[in-house]
Amino acid sequence: MIELENLAYSYGGGELLSDVSLKLAPGSFHFLTGPSGSGKTTFLKLCYGALVPTAGHARIFGKDVREMTRDEIALARRRIGVVHQDCQFLDHLPISENVALPLTVAGRDVQAESQNLADLLGWCGLTPRAGALPPQLSGGERQRAALARAVILSPDVILADEPTGNVDWEMSQRLLHLLVELNRMGKTVMIASHDLGLIRAAKQQVQARVLRISGRRLQLAGADL
Amino acid sequence: MTVRSFAREMLSGDASADRVVPPSGFTAHLTLFAAGVMTFLAVFALALSLATGRLAERWGEDLAHASTLRISAPADQLGAQTEAALRVLETTEGVASARALTAAEQQALLAPWFGPDVPLEGLPVPQLIEVVETDDGFDAAGLRLRLATEAPGAVLDDHTRWRRPLVAAATRLKTLGLLSILLIGGATAAMITLAANAALSANAQVIEVLRLVGAQDRYIARAFVRRFTLRTFSGAVVGLAFGVVAILFLPAAQDQAGFLTGLGFQGAQWLWPLLIPPVAAAVAYAATQRAALRVLGALT
Numbered sequence: 001m002i003e004l005e006n007l008a009y010s011y012g013g014g015e016l017l018s019d020v021s022l023k024l025a026p027g028s029f030h031f032l033t034g035p036s037g038s039g040k041t042t043f044l045k046l047c048y049g050a051l052v053p054t055a056g057h058a059r060i061f062g063k064d065v066r067e068m069t070r071d072e073i074a075l076a077r078r079r080i081g082v083v084h085q086d087c088q089f090l091d092h093l094p095i096s097e098n099v100a101l102p103l104t105v106a107g108r109d110v111q112a113e114s115q116n117l118a119d120l121l122g123w124c125g126l127t128p129r130a131g132a133l134p135p136q137l138s139g140g141e142r143q144r145a146a147l148a149r150a151v152i153l154s155p156d157v158i159l160a161d162e163p164t165g166n167v168d169w170e171m172s173q174r175l176l177h178l179l180v181e182l183n184r185m186g187k188t189v190m191i192a193s194h195d196l197g198l199i200r201a202a203k204q205q206v207q208a209r210v211l212r213i214s215g216r217r218l219q220l221a222g223a224d225l
Numbered sequence: 226m227t228v229r230s231f232a233r234e235m236l237s238g239d240a241s242a243d244r245v246v247p248p249s250g251f252t253a254h255l256t257l258f259a260a261g262v263m264t265f266l267a268v269f270a271l272a273l274s275l276a277t278g279r280l281a282e283r284w285g286e287d288l289a290h291a292s293t294l295r296i297s298a299p300a301d302q303l304g305a306q307t308e309a310a311l312r313v314l315e316t317t318e319g320v321a322s323a324r325a326l327t328a329a330e331q332q333a334l335l336a337p338w339f340g341p342d343v344p345l346e347g348l349p350v351p352q353l354i355e356v357v358e359t360d361d362g363f364d365a366a367g368l369r370l371r372l373a374t375e376a377p378g379a380v381l382d383d384h385t386r387w388r389r390p391l392v393a394a395a396t397r398l399k400t401l402g403l404l405s406i407l408l409i410g411g412a413t414a415a416m417i418t419l420a421a422n423a424a425l426s427a428n429a430q431v432i433e434v435l436r437l438v439g440a441q442d443r444y445i446a447r448a449f450v451r452r453f454t455l456r457t458f459s460g461a462v463v464g465l466a467f468g469v470v471a472i473l474f475l476p477a478a479q480d481q482a483g484f485l486t487g488l489g490f491q492g493a494q495w496l497w498p499l500l501i502p503p504v505a506a507a508v509a510y511a512a513t514q515r516a517a518l519r520v521l522g523a524l525t
Contacts, residue, residue: 070441070442070521070522071441071442071443074436074439074440074441074442075439075441076439077436077437077438077439078438078439082437084437088430088433088434088437089434090245090247090431090434091247091430092247092248093244093245097244101245101434101435101438102438102439104245105245105435105438105439105440105441105444106439149438153439
């Protein structure tokens with residue numbers, strides 16, 4: 001699915017990641033941890049083609065990011081659902097249209113998929129809020145709406161950056177449950193989080209591997225978690 | 226892109242692509258206003274070009290085929306010299322016809338300068354002969370030589386002397402009018418580009434969200450391009466209406482002022498200004514498309 005090979009990334013100041021190699025297999029479930037500022041968000045961006053590695057290779061669905069056109073990256077994003085830490089929406093459109101946005105931009109018939117959309121909103125507990133505008137939502141509702149938007153095209157991979165950052169424990173459990181459900185349906189899931197409690201809770205439900213970024217390198221964390 | 230698919234995209238539209246960009250009231254009105262003003266100006270520049278074009282053509286044609294022969298001689302020789310000159314003209318190649326003006330006609334020509342009350346009969350007025358040339362024209366130098374021997378008092382005026390600068394001035398004015406239209410088009414493109422850039426940066430978050438969920442540049446650009454193209458078109462239609470009404474209400478050119486031919490359109494020329502709104506829309510389309518793809522290309 002997504003393959004990183006001896007990848008390095010540096011901003012103007014200096015190297016943030018170096019010599020990172022990883023293969024995301026279909027149906028796998030990964031956590032990505034590390035202190036804040038260690039490069040978790042950068043790592044995810046490299047995985048969905050928002051950043052191009054400064055050295056090494058990143059391959060998305062078998063294609064090197066460096067050789068992909070902007071349109072090819074756009075098409076690849078339809079197969080990768082992304083949930084940002086601070087989810088952004090089109091603030092002038094109601095939640096239901098925001099969640100359906102990937103269908104709209106892909107040129108799919110939104111009317112024909114209205115039942116799917118309704119089911120998805122129900123599954124995320126957003127049915128009563130379907131007509132609300134994004135600024136009217138609570139933090140947890142925004143996270144769930146972002147997750148619904150990320151999965152509506154039934155992507156192969158879901159990348160979530162601190163999806164439980166702004167929500168309480170109960171809500172984070174619900175979100176985690178949604179992601180575990182998606183993983184059981186065969187989706188590849190990677191969650192960047194520094195919430196160890198969340199990772200422990202996940203390990204009871206799913207076979208999850210934990211990756212840690214430390215000292216610019218990506219390491220497989222031990223079984224101590 | 227064919228004209229038809231372009232028109233379909235603009236008119237039927239992709240309502241969803243339009244909706245993803247939030248509506249913008251104030252700047253929309255500014256674009257409308259600017260497009261209207263530019264069209265209004267373009268209508269006048271066009272009218273100027275066409276009118277001066279007509280003028281140059283008319284002067285060129287009418288005057289090229291007419292000359293005047295003026296015979297100044299003592300009163301007792303005037304008749305004989307006039308007849309001699311007419312005989313010369315009849316045998317000159319390139320002269321279609323030659324006719325001595327009657328006394329009444331000459332008087333009518335002079336009346337505007339002297340007033341109707343001055344008795345011209347008593348004045349030694351030269352005799353005028355109107356010469357109409359064939360399309361090929363005659364050899365003016367040869368004719369002058371022959372006239373010098375047959376009718377020494379005859380002076381040939383083939384009008385070239387004062388026709389040329391007038392035609393040149395009219396042609397220059399026409400060129401200036403066309404240049405103005407080009408400049409108006411360029412200014413419109415610049416203005417739309419600025420407005421589109423402003424709209425693109427104001428909607429940076431929208432673009433980021435669309436990009437994240439897999440929208441291709443073409444889709445994102447279309448929302449902006451369609452909006453600016455339609456706005457420019459409607460602004461241009463309003464400007465065209467005002468411009469045409471203004472031209473219609475110009476005081477009609479009187480017979481006395483026929484020299485100025487009247488600024489405006491004649492006959493089929495009325496179709497020309499109708500081209501302005503589609504052309505303005507095409508300019509807006511190209512300008513927005515370029516601006517949008519450039520801005521989007523710079524993003525990740």
